Amino acid sequence: MSKEDLDYIINKASKEGAEAEILHVKIKVYEVSKEKNEQHGMTYEEDGYGLRIIKNKKLGFSYGNKISDELYELAMSSLAAGKEDEANILSYDSRKVKLEGIFDESVVNPIDNLKYYIESLDSISDKVNFINQRAVAGYTTIEVKNSLGLDSKSKTSFIWIGGVANYLGDEVGPEIYEGESSKFFKKINIDNLLNNLVLKIDITKRRRKFENNKKNIDIIFTQKAINELVVPLLTNGITLESYYRNRTPFKLNDIFDSKISVTDDPLIPYLPWSREFDGEGLPSIRTEIIKNGTLMKYLSNTYWSKKANMDNTHSAFRSFNSLPGISTSNLVFEGKSFKDDDGIYIDQVQGVHTSNFDTGDFSVSANVSWDKDGGFREIIISGNIKDLLNKIIGFSSDVISYDKVYSGKMKVSGLSIA
Template sequence: MTGMAELSLEGLISRARSLGFQAEVMVVDVNTYELSWEKMSYYGLTYREVGYGVRVIDDQRRLGFAYGNSLTEDLLEMAVRSARAGRPDPHNALPSPEPVTPLEGAYDPALEEPYEVVRGLVNEVLSSRPGNLNIIMTRGWGGTSRVRVVSTEGVDVQQQTSFVGLAASANYLSEGYVGPEVYEFVDSRTVKGISAEALVKELHEKVSMTSSRRREDLRGRPVLLTPKAVNELLFPLLNHAVSLENVHRGKSPLRPGEDLGSKVSVTDDPRLPGGTWSRAFDGEGLPTRAVNVMASGVFRTALSNTYWSARAGAENTHSSWRTYMTLPAISATYMVVEAPPLSDVGDAVVVDQVEGVHTSNFDTGEFSVTASVAWDGKGGLREFVLSGDLRSLLRGVAGAAGERRRYGRVVSAPLLVQGLRVSS
């Protein structure tokens, strides 16, 4: 069977079936153009990535996987060999097909050739430098993506999307003072959904807030997490905690059905309009849908995929997340966070940017991060340490203050949190 001969998707699926295997192929075809400006120089990059991930399961329920940049007999052979070296697992199975509803507004043909769009966005940032705004770096990107999942079980779905993004970092620079580096980014499925002017305005506002900074005893004061800080701190901790794999293995600080005594509700919305990560189907080709993860502090539903829903005896929420180079894992797409509205945040310390979340103990939810960009009603604040755990963070949310917006992988208003430890 070994050979480098190219196969069609249908040919590989047929060949795997004839060998007695369930088989699935994920195909990814991404075209991207990037343009960066840093240290007074431009750097451009154009690339195309085409990849195939082949997953097979034999009659003993042994799993095999291989990936490559060409769909060949060798690729199937590697997947088959890895299956034969594995152990039987009764929960290994490929899903049956379900109807998929396409996403609306997920593709902008203008991004098939994104060069002028990306250059225009980058140059607009560089030409707009109000006051003492010192642009350190800016980067724009755009392109298209095509994903298809085909299997022996009848799954055959595909999606064509586009994407465009813009990022920049800046600080306040004057004679005798250098402010902290503030990073911002925006992204969209369409050219109309992105604004360099809005990015520069937000950068300027935050850089101005940190045009001078002081050190102060902040113990006991509540913290107002901006949507960016919610994305940087809450999303990774909660995403780990609500994975059915981690819940089932005892590696989550949360338990389904548990009332945390919190006012927070969280929905995972994989079909969020305009979201660059929004998707019509998950990593196994199953239709996505909104999942009520947490309602008024009660952990309702753990996110799952085919394997872990079978192993844990739970509902499959179609939350498989993967690339062609990986087996299906579990992840939220967009966490929509809701809390009661607040009109007054008192003497809250605004935290906009945190560092060190990767050092957290995700199994217990404990974290200790540096708040590198923060301020209060009197002006900018020096870096301080913010620590606590996921349960106390959720329990401490008193409400939401201000406008709700999408930032990264969350949709949230600024969240007022009480009870976190703040140390200078």
């Protein structure tokens, strides 16, 4: 599909008194996996277009695998089902962000690298019982054009290496999954991945029942646990949509005694969720959500910033087959530091989806946890996301990236634990 074809659709909409936006997403994925001692290779490619039409304050949308008159007519016909809304607008921003470290040329032909990582995982097969191993790499080309003159295009790579394993002995241990992700092969720390798998599976050999004999027990969340528990609850709570609908425990200028800072930063090179522009083609910006303990801003896209009459943080997230939502990129957690290891480490949690995302209340089970004396069979942690952020003691100095988290380990006091 050529640039002229995109322009043809946009010009056609303009002649009919409408505004148009086209999102073109092309993805190519390579994967090498191993399961039950069988190794497989896979290549996957997807090419799609999402077309938004706005006319008389109504929104129409269609998507497909090619841009065409039919796709245009589908979007136009869907206008009839729409409702007039002042917030149905497109955006334009002339600024451009060029970000180094988001595309690795090696992902164009990554098979040798992926095979190397599978072989590296195999090197600890005598220490752990692998359930599966996966090495994935690829790249995404994204283009957004609209009738206001916006024209954004970027290519970004992605790499993920991981495995699921457990301990098989007198008692089968829990499944432990570890992964490393980045946009560049050279930023994958395979030794860290291997060491974590061996360490945590070794801990599960000595699991015992948790007995709470103390009034206050400090909990140390690993970066993986922060990503699994804190990120989903926080992400829901700090979107402008949740604020507008009154479905968040957070209010602007809320103050946290922990004095933490949380920043949404899509501009850090090499991190998995870094990007040059958001899902609406608007230039990426760094947003301080919580600064020194004060809630400063909600994340937003164009629609909700217009609806709530607040700043657009350029946090739109979407695929070609969906309308723009709101989501975080890389979440940077900062605060006071802690150095001691006195507490219970939580590494994997289950049941976050059962939380009350409107109030922030949660009760989850930790199937991978330990203290200095060894592992626990299962721990139940209950609390509220707002209360959790308020009770953070500090962060460790070993700052790493884990999916959406860029942080040290997080130490919290005063949560309910059983």
